[in-house]
Amino acid sequence: MNKTYLQALNEGLRQLLTTMPEAYILGEDVGTYGGGFGVTKGLVADFPDRVLDTPISEAAITGVATGSALLGKRPILEIQFSDFLTVAIDQIVNEAAKIHFLSNGQQSVPMVIRAASGSGTGASAQHSQSFENWFSHVPGLIVAMPANAYDAKGILVSAVRNNNPVLIFEPKSLYKTSAHVPDELYEVPLGQAKTVVSGDDLTIIAIGRMVEVAKKVAEQVSISIEIVDPITISPLDIGTLVSSAKKTGRVLILTEATKQSGISSEILAQLIEAGFSGKIKRLGGKFMPISAAKFVELGQVPTEIEILETIDTLLRDD
Amino acid sequence: MQKINKRRALSWYETMIRIRQFENIIDDKNRAGHLYGTTHLYNGQEAIATAICDLLVPSDLILSTHRNHGHAIAKGTKTYPMFAEIFGKQTGTNGGHGGSMHISDITVGNFGGNGIVGGNYPVALGLGQALKMDHSDNIVVCFSGDGSTNEGTFHESLNLASIWGLPIIFVVENNQYAMSSDASVMIAGSISERAKNYNMATFKVDGQDVFAVHETFLQAQDAVKQGPVLIEAVTYRFKGHSRSDIEQYRTPDEFFNWEDPIKKLRETLIADYDISAEEIALIDEKTYQKLASEADQALSDEDTISPVDIWKAVYSE
Ligand SMILES: Cc1ncc(C[n+]2csc(CCOP(=O)(O)OP(=O)(O)O)c2C)c(N)n1
Numbered sequence: 001m002n003k004t005y006l007q008a009l010n011e012g013l014r015q016l017l018t019t020m021p022e023a024y025i026l027g028e029d030v031g032t033y034g035g036g037f038g039v040t041k042g043l044v045a046d047f048p049d050r051v052l053d054t055p056i057s058e059a060a061i062t063g064v065a066t067g068s069a070l071l072g073k074r075p076i077l078e079i080q081f082s083d084f085l086t087v088a089i090d091q092i093v094n095e096a097a098k099i100h101f102l103s104n105g106q107q108s109v110p111m112v113i114r115a116a117s118g119s120g121t122g123a124s125a126q127h128s129q130s131f132e133n134w135f136s137h138v139p140g141l142i143v144a145m146p147a148n149a150y151d152a153k154g155i156l157v158s159a160v161r162n163n164n165p166v167l168i169f170e171p172k173s174l175y176k177t178s179a180h181v182p183d184e185l186y187e188v189p190l191g192q193a194k195t196v197v198s199g200d201d202l203t204i205i206a207i208g209r210m211v212e213v214a215k216k217v218a219e220q221v222s223i224s225i226e227i228v229d230p231i232t233i234s235p236l237d238i239g240t241l242v243s244s245a246k247k248t249g250r251v252l253i254l255t256e257a258t259k260q261s262g263i264s265s266e267i268l269a270q271l272i273e274a275g276f277s278g279k280i281k282r283l284g285g286k287f288m289p290i291s292a293a294k295f296v297e298l299g300q301v302p303t304e305i306e307i308l309e310t311i312d313t314l315l316r317d318d
Numbered sequence: 319m320q321k322i323n324k325r326r327a328l329s330w331y332e333t334m335i336r337i338r339q340f341e342n343i344i345d346d347k348n349r350a351g352h353l354y355g356t357t358h359l360y361n362g363q364e365a366i367a368t369a370i371c372d373l374l375v376p377s378d379l380i381l382s383t384h385r386n387h388g389h390a391i392a393k394g395t396k397t398y399p400m401f402a403e404i405f406g407k408q409t410g411t412n413g414g415h416g417g418s419m420h421i422s423d424i425t426v427g428n429f430g431g432n433g434i435v436g437g438n439y440p441v442a443l444g445l446g447q448a449l450k451m452d453h454s455d456n457i458v459v460c461f462s463g464d465g466s467t468n469e470g471t472f473h474e475s476l477n478l479a480s481i482w483g484l485p486i487i488f489v490v491e492n493n494q495y496a497m498s499s500d501a502s503v504m505i506a507g508s509i510s511e512r513a514k515n516y517n518m519a520t521f522k523v524d525g526q527d528v529f530a531v532h533e534t535f536l537q538a539q540d541a542v543k544q545g546p547v548l549i550e551a552v553t554y555r556f557k558g559h560s561r562s563d564i565e566q567y568r569t570p571d572e573f574f575n576w577e578d579p580i581k582k583l584r585e586t587l588i589a590d591y592d593i594s595a596e597e598i599a600l601i602d603e604k605t606y607q608k609l610a611s612e613a614d615q616a617l618s619d620e621d622t623i624s625p626v627d628i629w630k631a632v633y634s635e
Contacts, residue, residue: 028496028497029499032566033497033566033567053499053504055468055499055504056435056436056465056466056468056469056496056499058469059470060470083433083434084434087469087470122353122406123356123417124419125433126437286628288631288632289415291415292406292414292418292419293354293414293415293417293622293623294406295621295622295623295624296622296625299624
């Protein structure tokens, strides 16, 4: 059945709460309000003791998730906008991410943080950022960014069952998009890229909401484009990306996040280190804060026109 | 007996009705599909910004939150560029880049709204420290909401402001809710009691009564000469948290328990100040006409487009 990204997550959360007594949800307004964007809607009615509304205290609630995970709980923490992860960053980076290593493997932190991410809503510079790159820099964290409703549910399930801190960035512009989503619990594996569209002439490696944009672009060109979605950006499934790149000989990497010091630089570097010698281009968000103004914001992430132009330059002079 | 003269009381009314109608128009334009981003209305809280900013001079500084329209208007930011800002126009207070949550105007000491709950407290410290270094008589007023007092920044900032004796008046507008969370459930102890433990002068005032806020702020201005002050203004937000709130966390009849600060002032003006209902209706009408035409004009202004020189837009020279 087709379900929206929101419905897929909501269903996944409900099934996880039903099947895993140690799982619980916490976060600001996750109860009656249903979370910042409605993902947790209706859950508190059925799980009053395991859907916890918290004060606006991101550092503290991230600590609650961390500490309870140490004792075997499976906390699923919502941070309303990924922008507010910065308020919790010490607990995430210096505590949750380090504990397994520092305890010499005696302790583990099986927690999940979900955060709505990215631009597209006119909410301006402090409510529209793409911070997935930041966290992919930290050993001990798993960072994923599902690009459709199917992957959203499957990644959530894998993340909750995983024994490490997992950050899931949910592109908020995708919440209302639908895909086929099975009714039962299923996993989409973390750390495994997916070939979304197969092709021969050029590879687009797209992350998050850029996957949909890439699909639209692929329909408009006469060449055969392969689209690969890493889904998890740390750890990165570089093997799948390298084989696609070597097959087509041309790569375009698309991110919503600014490309400076980002995952696209990382992918580019790893492709070259793996012996790829074809052509590579990157497109990412403009290096500026997200504007509240619609016509600025829409142009701050790679547009279809820019992507088509970049594909042209990749195809030219070979 | 009138402690407040008629002209002042009337000017409060004018400011409060201007804030209310400005936001009603924003609400209408939102419903009509003219707003791209979100918006948070100050409806019900107008007496607080009004009475406080009336006692400030332009060189006194304010910081606000996501719910910043009322503070901006009361501090003297012009409504026309505020409309333009919210509509994403080049003529906006912030060139259209900030939107509803980030209206600032340093020409009147308005250092702006903030999208990060609790994000303004530490910045207030810095403004206060700079004023102190300059031996200035000016003060900082840091407006915030009840929910923000659960952020670490609140506690860190109260402590630092207190030990360094910074000239800051923290005004926490307790409108009973932080999005859906009920302040009485989420806050251990009380906001004003919290400040007492940081060794600060504290006040608690009825935020629906503009006269009471005025009186309290006068005392706070006296107290801030000795160090930071916190005022908890008890109030109520009559509208939803933001434009997407469907308000299932409260009952529709709850708001009958709360006085509308504008209605209350209107009644006082009629009863104690010999002002007729017709005079007030005229003020309402004139204010509305002016704002409505500003809004329509702002809507027809040029949309903000991407800066030609991004570097210059993002970095200072
Ligand atoms: C750090 C951070 N966490 C969460 C949010 C989301 N958020 C925006 S406003 C708000 C409620 C704020 O409540 P309060 O401080 O009482 O102010 P009010 O909205 O009542 O004016 C929340 C949770 C945010 N903007 N920033």
